[in-house]
Amino acid sequence: MEMFKRLVGLALVLALTLLALVSCGGTAGPDQATETENSEGGETAKPAESETAEPRIDPGLPKKTFKGQTFDVLHWLLDKGVGTAWIPWEEITAETIQGDVLNDAIYDRNRVIEEQYGVTVTNTYMQINDVNTTIINSAASGLNEYEIAVQRGVQTAGLLNSEYLRPFESLPYVNLKQPWWSQDCLESLGMGDVHLFATSDLLVLDKSAVACVQYNHNVAEQFNEAIGNLYEDVDNMAWTFERFVSICDAVGTDLDDDGKRDGEGDLVAFYCGDDPVHFLFTGAGLKFMDRDSAGYFQYLFGTGDTIETMDIIYNDLMYADFFHNNVAGTAFSYDKFAADELLFRQSTVKGAALMRNMESSFGVLPIPMFSENQTRYYNEVSPHHDALMCIPATVTDSEFCGLILEALSYESHYTVYPQFHDVVITGHTPRDEESKRMLDLVFETRVYDAGLHFDMAGFAGICLRHTATHTAAFASLWAENEEKVNGKLEEFNKLIETLNN
Numbered sequence: 001m002e003m004f005k006r007l008v009g010l011a012l013v014l015a016l017t018l019l020a021l022v023s024c025g026g027t028a029g030p031d032q033a034t035e036t037e038n039s040e041g042g043e044t045a046k047p048a049e050s051e052t053a054e055p056r057i058d059p060g061l062p063k064k065t066f067k068g069q070t071f072d073v074l075h076w077l078l079d080k081g082v083g084t085a086w087i088p089w090e091e092i093t094a095e096t097i098q099g100d101v102l103n104d105a106i107y108d109r110n111r112v113i114e115e116q117y118g119v120t121v122t123n124t125y126m127q128i129n130d131v132n133t134t135i136i137n138s139a140a141s142g143l144n145e146y147e148i149a150v151q152r153g154v155q156t157a158g159l160l161n162s163e164y165l166r167p168f169e170s171l172p173y174v175n176l177k178q179p180w181w182s183q184d185c186l187e188s189l190g191m192g193d194v195h196l197f198a199t200s201d202l203l204v205l206d207k208s209a210v211a212c213v214q215y216n217h218n219v220a221e222q223f224n225e226a227i228g229n230l231y232e233d234v235d236n237m238a239w240t241f242e243r244f245v246s247i248c249d250a251v252g253t254d255l256d257d258d259g260k261r262d263g264e265g266d267l268v269a270f271y272c273g274d275d276p277v278h279f280l281f282t283g284a285g286l287k288f289m290d291r292d293s294a295g296y297f298q299y300l301f302g303t304g305d306t307i308e309t310m311d312i313i314y315n316d317l318m319y320a321d322f323f324h325n326n327v328a329g330t331a332f333s334y335d336k337f338a339a340d341e342l343l344f345r346q347s348t349v350k351g352a353a354l355m356r357n358m359e360s361s362f363g364v365l366p367i368p369m370f371s372e373n374q375t376r377y378y379n380e381v382s383p384h385h386d387a388l389m390c391i392p393a394t395v396t397d398s399e400f401c402g403l404i405l406e407a408l409s410y411e412s413h414y415t416v417y418p419q420f421h422d423v424v425i426t427g428h429t430p431r432d433e434e435s436k437r438m439l440d441l442v443f444e445t446r447v448y449d450a451g452l453h454f455d456m457a458g459f460a461g462i463c464l465r466h467t468a469t470h471t472a473a474f475a476s477l478w479a480e481n482e483e484k485v486n487g488k489l490e491e492f493n494k495l496i497e498t499l500n501n
């Protein structure tokens with residue numbers, strides 16, 4: 001019976017995700033976030049257990065029992081005031097087996113660890129700002145009830161203080177070199193030789209927040225001459241910003257004859273919310289901020305061709321008349337995309353579980369390169385959609401915290417993550433093997449920008465809000481903000497010095 005339930009659940013999830021690779025764009029809330037029923041099922045499920053399962057390595061963890069101690073996780077939530085929480089996938093706990101692949105893998109993982117160590121895993125959701133306040137207040141009072149906090153990337157700037165958090169390196173048993181810790185995140189967000197923030201396979205939001213482009217096959221077919229085979233473009237390293245813009249220009253059509261080609265009555269070429277503008281900047285291989293060889297940070301926006309690139313992205317694309325410029329237009333883009341009236345959506349792979357009604361076939365592509373001189377694609381992990389783990393400074397039982405965190409991460413690597421990647425993300429595409437291949441490429445080329453996550457003086461956020469204002473001129477914007485950004489950067493580098501002494 002259990003197996004039957006799981007197979008039914010698998011078919012259900014596959015059928016749902018088949019229709020589903022469109023994410024909520026930008027910071028607009030997913031007003032379609034709660035639907036989990038009403039699937040018609042019917043697509044062939046691939047086996048839940050991969051035949052090529054990765055052999056387990058020994059995590060080297062001791063046998064111990066903690067007599068019912070609770071491992072308490074504090075997790076971010078963003079209630080957009082529409083009655084739905086902005087969490088597409090719960091990642092820490094699962095109440096029961098529900099026939100949902102990811103839910104059930106999380107449920108099983110927690111039972112394994114709970115039984116093995118005599119612990120209970122709990123999860124508490126709080127609004128994003130309350131997560132920070134809770135950590136900061138607990139640092140002041142010395143009282144803390146959470147072993148780890150899981151915060152959205154853009155909120156972490158408020159936690160850059162050695163009194164609030166302790167480095168992962170201070171926990172016994174945590175071995176950040178193990179494959180269940182995300183090495184790209186560690187490399188980009190490390191502070192000297194230590195880490196206040198990290199991700200492991202205990203989380204899925206960091207994987208689901210990777211940028212990508214979705215394109216509607218039916219619209220593309222109508223413009224075959226202009227579009228051709230986009231997968232071949234990607235393979236030939238010809239999927240560039242210029243090509244993207246020229247396709248948009250060829251496709252956008254003023255169908256209702258009102259002199260504009262970005263409205264309800266038109267064939268719209270391109271939609272994204274506001275934060276995905278960073279995706280194109282990242283796609284150019286650029287970063288707002290990066291580590292130097294000593295582990296301190298340098299602010300890179302304002303140097304090299306960063307300003308010029310951002311100006312071009314805005315002027316040629318974000319302010320073009322074929323772009324539906326409405327940062328809150330999630331519903332618009334969903335409806336238009338499903339109705340074959342929108343060619344490109346730029347968002348994250350996170351939306352895979354959010355869309356249910358799209359019958360038309362669509363494909364997935366990496367974010368275009370800015371220049372054909374680039375040798376690779378860069379797909380940003382969006383700090384507006386992702387999650388980073390941190391350890392409150394007030395955690396006192398280091399042995400318990402470290403051991404259970406490592407054990408959960410280890411177990412997730414072999415159980416939860418394969419389900420998430422193979423089934424929820426790429427398993428949706430039996431109709432489109434190319435799209436599955438593209439998703440693998442997207443995952444393989446993901447990048448973290450510390451300047452987006454630890455947003456210095458909020459400058460990266462200021463940039464993205466120019467989507468709505470039509471005033472690119474990034475040189476003057478940078479001139480206005482440079483001093484504040486550098487002040488914050490100086491504080492941040494002092495923190496790094498403190499943490500490493």
Ligand SMILES: [Ca+2]
Nearest residue numbers: 254258260266
């Ligand atoms: Ca029109």
